[in-house]
Amino acid sequence: MNRIVELNQVSRAFGRIQALERLDLRLETGEVLGLLGHNGAGKSTTIKLILGILAATAGAVRVLGEDPRGRGAGRLRMATGYLPENVSFYDNLTGREVLQYFARLKRAPTRAVGELLERVGLREAAHRRVRTYSKGMRQRLGLAQALLGHPRLLLLDEPTVGLDPMATRDVYDMIDTLRDRGTGVILCSHVLPGVERHIDRVAILGRGRLLASGTIDALREQAGLPLHIRVRITGANGAQRQALGANALETRVEDDGTIVLSIRPECKMAALQALLAAPGVEDLSVETPTLETLYAHFDGLDGRREQPHA
Amino acid sequence: MREVLIVAGKEFRDGLRNRWVLAITLAFALLAVALAWFGAAASGEVGFTQVSTTIVSLATLAVFLIPLIALMLAYDSIVGEDEGGTLLLLMSYPLSRVALLSGKFCGHAAVLGLSTILGFGAAAAVIVLVDAGAAVHDLSGPFALFIGSAVLLGWAFLALAYVISVVTREKARAAGLALLTWFLFVLVYDLALLGLLVGTEGRVDGGLFRVLLLLNPTDVFRLVNLTGFEEMAAASGMLSVMAGQGFPITGLLAILAAWTIVPLAAAAGLFAARRT
Missing domain, CATH: 3.40.50.300 (P-loop containing nucleotide triphosphate hydrolases)
Structure with a gap:
């Protein structure tokens, strides 16, 4: 048993x-x-x-x-x-x-x-x-x-x-x-x-x-929530920065200049390869949706509310 | 059965540790000795009075005190565990609700029974030792009956406290209900009976009045201890109505015992039917 x-x-x-x-x-x-x-x-x-x-x-x-x-x-x-x-x-x-x-x-x-x-x-x-x-x-x-x-x-x-x-x-x-x-x-x-x-x-x-x-x-x-890639970049011009966001659903720049890209899970590897090839990328980290985010997602679906998951 | 003993053991040790046993024993012993010594003060003498006088005054006071102590001892027995969260935990143990309730009651009954016997017993011993005039065989019979009925009275109110503890969900409410119960049984009931007697100018059916008296455990306790003594009439006006109608003592004790068993069974039934 x-x-x-x-x-x-x-x-x-x-x-x-x-x-x-x-x-x-x-x-x-x-x-x-x-x-x-x-x-x-x-x-x-x-x-x-x-x-x-x-x-x-x-x-x-x-x-x-x-x-x-x-x-x-x-x-x-x-x-x-x-x-x-x-x-x-x-x-x-x-x-x-x-x-x-x-x-x-x-x-x-x-x-x-x-x-x-x-x-x-x-x-x-x-x-x-x-x-x-x-x-x-x-x-x-x-x-x-x-x-x-x-x-x-x-x-x-x-x-x-x-x-x-x-x-x-x-x-x-x-x-x-x-x-x-x-x-x-x-x-x-x-x-x-x-x-x-x-x-x-x-x-x-x-x-x-x-x-x-x-x-x-x-x-x-199941949730298919986007994951976030945080990129620190130096010496890139506007066009290059623009190019970084090619795979992203959404691009956000934080106060200290860190760029946060929201990526579909299935585009993760493509996005990472593009970033590694891009000039001036100093550091990057990948954040998969936490349990908390998942919980909020499923709980939100139940409430028939549209969750603003960025 | 094992579980009942475990719970009873814990409850009894709690009673020892919280000084309940000590406090009740001392209170009863002092009360009894004081009443025995000053019982005749009204007639201008100090010194040990007749056993009958002592028992009559003791019973009159005990009838107020014992129900109050019993209710205070046990009113939070179940509702307290409920509030603390331990009730839910105990329900997840291999322990039935009836076993939990029985165990707790046995523990409390032991605390109250032991204190009553020790307290009043010690007082009886003091009276015998100090007062050369008191013959042991004169004293022992009435005193044993008094102590025995006092224990039963205490248990009856413990059982009522369990009913209160099972039907309430907050300790504060249970405490209020316990006081109300005390008030009703000890004060209001007799006043109401008296009012009935006066209001109808004594034309109450004797049988009905008998039944009404037997419906209150405090009155049953009074009947056990006051009938048979001449001092009774002086000490309790109302019960004198019953004079000459002699109730058999064993019957009265059986009624007191029923006052323990019936509420306790009701408490167990209500507890078992509770959702949580």
Whole structure:
């Protein structure tokens, strides 16, 4: 059984509000899926369906081949780790006590508590009350909690909110390690920069529907957004500058004289060759559309708005 | 079952750590000793009074205090976890809602039960030690009944606190509702009954009045501790209506127990039916 999560045409309504509509989603072993969307796009509902906290109004949810609300739910929950958004743990307990409590509930061995505290960098703070923890420390404690019992499925809701850049990198490193061990990870986020390198596939949700899904490269291809080439050039006359823009959809000159060319993805190599042959080009860099741009693109399509992507 | 014990254990340790156990125990012990010592002050003497007087005054005060303490102890049990986000997390654990609620209730019940027994028990011990005149066998029966019914009264209001905690989505609202509950059961209900008696000039059907009294756990508690003592009439005007109609003690205790079980079952049912 390689498939960790499978959602088939899943819908969920709250009264007359359709929170999710015919959603298809898959997560394989050792895969990291980025689940992106606005507040209210259906991310939390999706997570709750996978955790078995909510029942789907239509469609089938399968986790490790089982129904998360069925007979095997208890066993599934022991194999699942979850970090909710904005969780504040019991302030009066120490970090170690909090983790021990959750470890007992999850039937994880108590020696795992020490190891996990070490792993998230809370060993020294383990005997302090959670009340004294910083936002980042609380988040690490939450992460340690999610890792109890070696989960095969990990659901992380905004795991890097409130973390400094170093701690953020630690979290991503941890996700990489888990993926290598075969854990399936669903990463919910609207904080996009930096996350790209750590996710295998992206699913973009908007108003309860799946707007796009696939690898980042596939999404780039699907979106067909122009890429940008930044060129620094010296000693070129007007005509030569004009010639640079031959392949470009649009040419823009920044304040410091850097020329930014918007190029169709399929014209990329031709444009680069032309630039290399051009006189006076000192430096150039290629910027492919970021995940953020892609997200804005697909989200914008959903809103039937014309996005001014330059 | 294992999960229930884990949750109950945490809740109980929280009670110890937050000094709830210590505070309640001390409050009850001091109250009991003070009432025993000054109970006769009205008649111009200071010193330990008769056991019956002590119990009557204790019951009169406990009926205000115990429901308040129980409601304050548990009003945020579920709604507090909901606000903190840990409820959602716990729901993703191999732990059913009923197990979570039962565990928390058991923990709180242990905190309240232990404090009540320790507090009033210590007071009883002090009375026996200091007052040579107090015979242990005279004291033990009524005091044991008082403590037992006090524990049940506390549990009944704990169960009501759980209902409040399950139906509300904000801690502040739950606190308000808890105070309102206390106000209704402890003050308003009896005033309303009194008003009924006065308004109809006592021509209320006896059976109906009986039922109305048994519908309020605080009145049941009063009946357990006040009937059978002569001082009763002086201490509680209204209950004297019931004089001579002797309720069986076991029946009254069973009603108190039902006041725990029914609200708790309702809380569990409401909690299980909740969407999140």
